[in-house]
Amino acid sequence: MKHSSFFDKIHWRVLTSLLLLICGYTQGQRPQPEAPYGIHDPVMIKQDSTYYLFCTGMGISCYSSTDMNHWTKEAPVFKEPPAWAVKAVPGYKGHTWAPDISYHNGKYWLLYSVSAFGKSTSCIGLAENVTLDPDSKDFKWVDHGKLIQSVPGRDDWNAIDPNMIYDQDNHPWVCFGSFWDGIKMVQLKDDLSALKEPEAWFSLAKRQRAFNGQDTAAGDGAIEGPFIFKKENCYYLFVSFDYCCRGLNSNYKVMVGRSRELKGPYLDKNGVPMTEGGGSVVVSGNRRYPGVGHCGVYDFNGQDYIIFHGYDRVKGGMPRLLIEKLKWDANGWPYIDGLD
The missing domain is CATH 1.20.5 (Single alpha-helices involved in coiled-coils or other helix-helix interfaces)
Structure with a gap:
């Protein structure tokens, strides 16, 4: 019995x-997926009670969650590669890099990168949606095409890794950049349709680099993934130093500088300008995650968070989504208590 x-x-x-x-x-x-692995270059936003995460992937990968712990994979933003991007970047077949999501004037705006790996043949595109809820009848991504383009031999910067930021007068700017001459910023028209004219380009951060004899070479001054977060009276520029995308051989780390003005100069804790290689460590790798980086910083319900990816030794170096509470010391510098 x-x-x-x-x-x-x-x-x-x-x-x-x-x-x-x-x-x-x-x-x-x-x-629900078993774990948030396979995530590269994450950005996040909250609509109502749901968090939406966008990251590098075919058509731009998208996930949703109600608690930032359990994630549901949604349909990608683009079912087919944007025709303009296929034409602009030889070899591009839909694998889209480093998006950025923001909310402005009643719409969600998604910046994204198309590029040839290791080259500055790159573009930043822009798409919009009135809702991020895929079950809404109003859900529809509208692509506005190319916003910024870098051309080898013409530009000594790389048009990838965009981040949208609004100044004190609510005018939109885009900071971006990877390797080459570092992190740049340019203002957009208020309707986000194009660059504001006359164009004015600003350098926010860069590192000294060696060249291999080619004018358009990236060199070894590894800096990328800019993200600007305003806290009280300061703008904080987060960037990633060193190398991603090498699995357990990655040595990525997140650095920061701050400025009273959006256009800079951004200084680190020691007063060194980020345009002269400055930057203070926010989070670096540990035994489990040898390389961590490409972050976004957000205030959700009065708590600041930093989200990024790390290469997990437990999974043989697979990239994994990491979310940590971001704290601030007595001098106003960000830190975390440590990686798990």
Whole structure:
């Protein structure tokens, strides 16, 4: 009788689980991924009670969550590679890099990067949506095409890794850049349709680099992934130093400088300008995550968070989403308590 009762309970639990699973699909619910792996260059935003995460991937990968712990993979932003990008960047087939999401004037704006790896044949595009809820009847991504382009031999900067920031008068700017001559910034028209004229370009951060004899070479001054976050009366420029994308050989780290003015100069804790290689460490790798970087910084419900990816030794160097509470010391510098 004991064996019969035991197997009856197991049978009932299995049947109940199957019924719940079927009901979940009937109600349109999607199964949760086991862990947020495979995530590169994450950015996040909150709409109502749901967090939406966008990251590098085919068509721009998208995830949703109600608690920032359990994530559901959504459909990519683009079902097909944007035709303009295929034409502009030879070899581009839809794998889209380093997006940025923001909310402005009642719409969600998504910046994204298309590029040839290791080259400055790159473009930054812009898309919009009135909602991020894929179940809404109003959900539709509208692509506005190319916003910024870098051309080898003409530009000594790389048009990838964009981040939208608004100044004290609510005018939009885009900071961007990877390797080459570092991090740049340019103002947009207020309707985000194009660069404001006359164009004015600003240098925010760079590192000394060696050249290999080619004018357009990236060199070894590894700096990329800019993100500007305003805290009280200061703008904080977060960037990533050193190398990503090498699995367990990555040595990525997040650095920061700050300025009273959006256009800089951004200085580190020691007063060194970021345009002269300055930067103070916010988070660097540990034994489990040898390389961590490409961050976004957000205030959700009065708590500041830093999100980034790390190459996880437990999974053989796979990139994983990492989220940490961002704290501020007595002198107004950001830090975290440490990686798990």
